[in-house]
Amino acid sequence: MLELGFGGNIQRVLALGAHADDIEIGCGATLMQMLRSHSGISVYWAVMSAHGARVAEAQSSAETMLSNAAESSIDIASFRDGFFPYEGEAIKEHFERIKSVYQPDLIFTHYGRDAHQDHRVVSELTWNTFRDHLILEYEIPKYDGDLGTPTVFVAIEQSIAKRKPEHLLEHFPTQRTKSWFTDDLFLALMRLRGMECNSSSKYAEAFYSRKLVVQPAPECSEVGAELSPAE
Ligand SMILES: [Zn+2]
Numbered sequence: 001m002l003e004l005g006f007g008g009n010i011q012r013v014l015a016l017g018a019h020a021d022d023i024e025i026g027c028g029a030t031l032m033q034m035l036r037s038h039s040g041i042s043v044y045w046a047v048m049s050a051h052g053a054r055v056a057e058a059q060s061s062a063e064t065m066l067s068n069a070a071e072s073s074i075d076i077a078s079f080r081d082g083f084f085p086y087e088g089e090a091i092k093e094h095f096e097r098i099k100s101v102y103q104p105d106l107i108f109t110h111y112g113r114d115a116h117q118d119h120r121v122v123s124e125l126t127w128n129t130f131r132d133h134l135i136l137e138y139e140i141p142k143y144d145g146d147l148g149t150p151t152v153f154v155a156i157e158q159s160i161a162k163r164k165p166e167h168l169l170e171h172f173p174t175q176r177t178k179s180w181f182t183d184d185l186f187l188a189l190m191r192l193r194g195m196e197c198n199s200s201s202k203y204a205e206a207f208y209s210r211k212l213v214v215q216p217a218p219e220c221s222e223v224g225a226e227l228s229p230a231e
Contacts, residue, residue: 001198004214006106010034013043014104016126018118019081020050020058021172026138027108028065029156029164029190030205035068036160042071044102048091048122049079053174061171073102084121091121095129104133111137111208115144127210136207141189143180150206153197161190161203 015031017023023031023045035041043066050058058076066072077094079087109126110119119140126135136152156164165183168175175181193199193206 084118115146152207155199
Protein backbone atom coordinates (compact mmCIF):
# COMPACT_ATOMS: atom_id res chain seq x y z
CA MET A 1 0.00 0.00 0.00
CA LEU A 2 1.22 3.52 -0.80
CA GLU A 3 2.54 5.08 2.40
CA LEU A 4 1.97 8.75 3.21
CA GLY A 5 4.70 10.40 5.28
CA PHE A 6 4.61 13.51 7.39
CA GLY A 7 7.95 14.58 5.92
CA GLY A 8 9.19 17.70 7.62
CA ASN A 9 5.72 19.18 7.99
CA ILE A 10 5.27 18.17 11.61
CA GLN A 11 7.24 20.47 13.87
CA ARG A 12 4.82 20.98 16.74
CA VAL A 13 2.96 18.13 18.40
CA LEU A 14 0.28 18.33 21.08
CA ALA A 15 -0.20 15.08 23.04
CA LEU A 16 -3.35 14.99 25.16
CA GLY A 17 -4.19 12.34 27.72
CA ALA A 18 -6.83 12.05 30.40
CA HIS A 19 -4.69 10.12 32.88
CA ALA A 20 -1.03 9.72 33.77
CA ASP A 21 -0.13 6.89 31.36
CA ASP A 22 -2.64 7.33 28.53
CA ILE A 23 -0.36 9.18 26.09
CA GLU A 24 2.39 6.58 26.51
CA ILE A 25 -0.03 3.65 26.00
CA GLY A 26 -1.84 5.26 23.07
CA CYS A 27 0.94 6.85 21.03
CA GLY A 28 4.17 6.39 22.99
CA ALA A 29 5.95 4.36 20.35
CA THR A 30 4.91 6.72 17.56
CA LEU A 31 6.19 9.70 19.53
CA MET A 32 9.46 7.94 20.37
CA GLN A 33 9.93 7.11 16.70
CA MET A 34 9.09 10.64 15.52
CA LEU A 35 11.48 12.19 18.02
CA ARG A 36 14.24 9.75 17.13
CA SER A 37 13.82 10.32 13.36
CA HIS A 38 13.36 14.09 13.27
CA SER A 39 15.27 16.69 15.21
CA GLY A 40 13.56 19.97 15.83
CA ILE A 41 10.15 18.67 16.94
CA SER A 42 8.53 20.46 19.84
CA VAL A 43 5.96 18.69 22.00
CA TYR A 44 3.33 20.02 24.39
CA TRP A 45 2.42 17.12 26.68
CA ALA A 46 -0.82 17.58 28.60
CA VAL A 47 -2.16 15.14 31.18
CA MET A 48 -5.55 16.15 32.56
CA SER A 49 -5.64 14.14 35.77
CA ALA A 50 -2.87 12.93 38.05
CA HIS A 51 -2.82 12.79 41.83
CA GLY A 52 -0.38 11.65 44.51
CA ALA A 53 2.40 9.38 43.29
CA ARG A 54 1.00 9.46 39.77
CA VAL A 55 2.09 13.10 39.33
CA ALA A 56 5.77 12.17 39.72
CA GLU A 57 5.27 9.11 37.52
CA ALA A 58 3.70 11.18 34.76
CA GLN A 59 6.40 13.84 35.01
CA SER A 60 9.29 11.36 34.95
CA SER A 61 7.80 9.38 32.08
CA ALA A 62 7.16 12.47 29.98
CA GLU A 63 10.65 13.86 30.63
CA THR A 64 12.19 10.59 29.45
CA MET A 65 9.93 10.33 26.40
CA LEU A 66 10.71 13.91 25.41
CA SER A 67 14.45 13.82 25.97
CA ASN A 68 15.03 14.05 22.18
CA ALA A 69 12.53 16.88 21.64
CA ALA A 70 13.82 20.28 20.56
CA GLU A 71 11.42 21.91 23.02
CA SER A 72 8.92 20.45 25.40
CA SER A 73 6.25 21.56 27.84
CA ILE A 74 4.84 19.13 30.37
CA ASP A 75 1.47 20.19 31.74
CA ILE A 76 -0.03 17.92 34.41
CA ALA A 77 -3.44 18.99 35.71
CA SER A 78 -5.46 17.54 38.57
CA PHE A 79 -9.05 17.20 37.39
CA ARG A 80 -10.97 14.50 39.25
CA ASP A 81 -10.37 11.03 37.84
CA GLY A 82 -13.62 9.45 36.66
CA PHE A 83 -15.62 12.68 36.83
CA PHE A 84 -14.63 14.53 33.65
CA PRO A 85 -18.19 14.71 32.28
CA TYR A 86 -19.17 16.65 35.41
CA GLU A 87 -16.16 18.99 35.27
CA GLY A 88 -16.60 19.84 31.62
CA GLU A 89 -16.57 23.63 31.99
CA ALA A 90 -13.28 23.73 33.89
CA ILE A 91 -11.66 21.22 31.53
CA LYS A 92 -12.84 23.19 28.51
CA GLU A 93 -11.22 26.32 30.00
CA HIS A 94 -8.02 24.31 30.44
CA PHE A 95 -8.15 23.34 26.75
CA GLU A 96 -8.59 26.99 25.79
CA ARG A 97 -5.52 27.91 27.87
CA ILE A 98 -3.48 25.28 26.03
CA LYS A 99 -4.73 26.62 22.68
CA SER A 100 -3.74 30.16 23.65
CA VAL A 101 -0.10 29.17 24.27
CA TYR A 102 0.51 26.40 21.75
CA GLN A 103 -0.31 26.04 18.05
CA PRO A 104 0.22 22.38 17.02
CA ASP A 105 0.68 20.84 13.59
CA LEU A 106 -0.44 17.44 14.86
CA ILE A 107 -2.56 16.45 17.85
CA PHE A 108 -2.77 13.03 19.50
CA THR A 109 -5.88 12.49 21.58
CA HIS A 110 -8.26 9.78 22.80
CA TYR A 111 -10.57 7.79 20.52
CA GLY A 112 -14.01 9.40 20.34
CA ARG A 113 -15.81 6.10 21.06
CA ASP A 114 -13.56 5.06 23.93
CA ALA A 115 -15.53 3.28 26.68
CA HIS A 116 -14.01 5.46 29.43
CA GLN A 117 -16.01 8.62 30.06
CA ASP A 118 -12.92 10.73 30.85
CA HIS A 119 -11.29 9.67 27.59
CA ARG A 120 -14.39 10.60 25.60
CA VAL A 121 -14.50 14.07 27.18
CA VAL A 122 -10.88 14.71 26.22
CA SER A 123 -11.58 13.54 22.65
CA GLU A 124 -14.68 15.70 22.34
CA LEU A 125 -12.95 18.81 23.70
CA THR A 126 -10.01 18.24 21.36
CA TRP A 127 -12.27 18.52 18.34
CA ASN A 128 -14.29 21.29 19.96
CA THR A 129 -11.18 23.40 20.66
CA PHE A 130 -8.85 22.62 17.74
CA ARG A 131 -11.07 22.94 14.68
CA ASP A 132 -8.57 23.28 11.86
CA HIS A 133 -5.91 20.76 12.85
CA LEU A 134 -4.66 17.29 12.00
CA ILE A 135 -5.92 15.07 14.83
CA LEU A 136 -5.16 11.38 15.35
CA GLU A 137 -7.13 9.50 17.97
CA TYR A 138 -5.26 6.72 19.78
CA GLU A 139 -6.58 3.56 21.42
CA ILE A 140 -6.29 2.34 25.00
CA PRO A 141 -6.90 -1.39 25.63
CA LYS A 142 -9.16 -1.95 28.62
CA TYR A 143 -11.40 -4.34 30.59
CA ASP A 144 -14.51 -2.82 29.04
CA GLY A 145 -13.47 -4.02 25.59
CA ASP A 146 -13.77 -1.15 23.14
CA LEU A 147 -11.14 -1.91 20.52
CA GLY A 148 -12.42 -1.11 17.07
CA THR A 149 -11.18 -0.82 13.53
CA PRO A 150 -8.62 1.98 13.33
CA THR A 151 -7.89 3.65 10.03
CA VAL A 152 -4.36 5.07 10.35
CA PHE A 153 -1.33 2.90 11.04
CA VAL A 154 2.22 3.82 12.03
CA ALA A 155 4.72 0.98 11.58
CA ILE A 156 6.98 0.85 14.63
CA GLU A 157 10.60 -0.30 14.58
CA GLN A 158 11.16 -3.46 16.63
CA SER A 159 13.53 -1.77 19.08
CA ILE A 160 10.97 0.93 19.85
CA ALA A 161 8.08 -1.56 20.03
CA LYS A 162 10.01 -3.46 22.69
CA ARG A 163 11.04 -0.28 24.49
CA LYS A 164 7.44 0.93 24.91
CA PRO A 165 6.29 -1.79 27.37
CA GLU A 166 9.60 -1.51 29.24
CA HIS A 167 9.09 2.23 29.56
CA LEU A 168 5.54 1.81 30.86
CA LEU A 169 6.52 -0.75 33.49
CA GLU A 170 9.55 1.27 34.59
CA HIS A 171 7.81 4.60 34.92
CA PHE A 172 4.41 3.59 36.31
CA PRO A 173 5.12 1.28 39.27
CA THR A 174 1.73 2.11 40.85
CA GLN A 175 0.04 0.37 37.91
CA ARG A 176 2.01 -2.88 38.02
CA THR A 177 -0.58 -4.47 40.33
CA LYS A 178 -3.24 -4.18 37.63
CA SER A 179 -3.66 -7.49 35.83
CA TRP A 180 -3.80 -5.86 32.42
CA PHE A 181 -0.76 -3.61 32.82
CA THR A 182 1.76 -6.08 31.41
CA ASP A 183 4.41 -6.02 28.71
CA ASP A 184 2.76 -8.80 26.70
CA LEU A 185 -0.51 -6.88 26.42
CA PHE A 186 1.17 -3.72 25.11
CA LEU A 187 3.29 -5.71 22.69
CA ALA A 188 0.33 -7.84 21.56
CA LEU A 189 -1.74 -4.85 20.53
CA MET A 190 1.15 -3.43 18.53
CA ARG A 191 1.70 -6.86 16.93
CA LEU A 192 -1.98 -7.09 15.96
CA ARG A 193 -1.95 -3.61 14.43
CA GLY A 194 1.33 -4.45 12.70
CA MET A 195 -0.33 -7.45 11.10
CA GLU A 196 -3.23 -5.27 9.93
CA CYS A 197 -0.91 -2.86 8.10
CA ASN A 198 1.58 -5.46 6.90
CA SER A 199 4.37 -3.80 8.87
CA SER A 200 7.78 -5.20 7.92
CA SER A 201 8.86 -4.85 11.56
CA LYS A 202 5.68 -6.75 12.66
CA TYR A 203 4.59 -3.89 14.95
CA ALA A 204 2.47 -0.77 14.60
CA GLU A 205 0.39 1.68 16.58
CA ALA A 206 -3.00 2.51 15.14
CA PHE A 207 -5.19 5.59 15.18
CA TYR A 208 -8.54 6.89 14.07
CA SER A 209 -8.81 9.87 11.76
CA ARG A 210 -12.14 11.68 11.40
CA LYS A 211 -10.74 14.11 8.82
CA LEU A 212 -7.58 14.00 6.74
CA VAL A 213 -6.69 16.48 3.99
CA VAL A 214 -4.35 14.98 1.40
CA GLN A 215 -2.40 17.16 -1.01
CA PRO A 216 -2.12 15.30 -4.33
CA ALA A 217 0.41 17.69 -5.93
CA PRO A 218 2.53 20.63 -4.71
CA GLU A 219 0.59 23.21 -6.75
CA CYS A 220 -2.57 22.33 -4.84
CA SER A 221 -1.16 24.21 -1.86
CA GLU A 222 -2.07 27.46 -3.71
CA VAL A 223 -5.68 26.33 -4.01
CA GLY A 224 -5.76 25.52 -0.32
CA ALA A 225 -4.30 28.92 0.54
CA GLU A 226 -7.27 30.65 -1.05
CA LEU A 227 -9.81 28.85 1.04
CA SER A 228 -11.05 30.34 4.27
CA PRO A 229 -9.99 28.52 7.40
CA ALA A 230 -12.67 26.60 9.26
CA GLU A 231 -14.86 28.74 11.44
ZN1 LIG B 1 -7.04 6.87 30.97
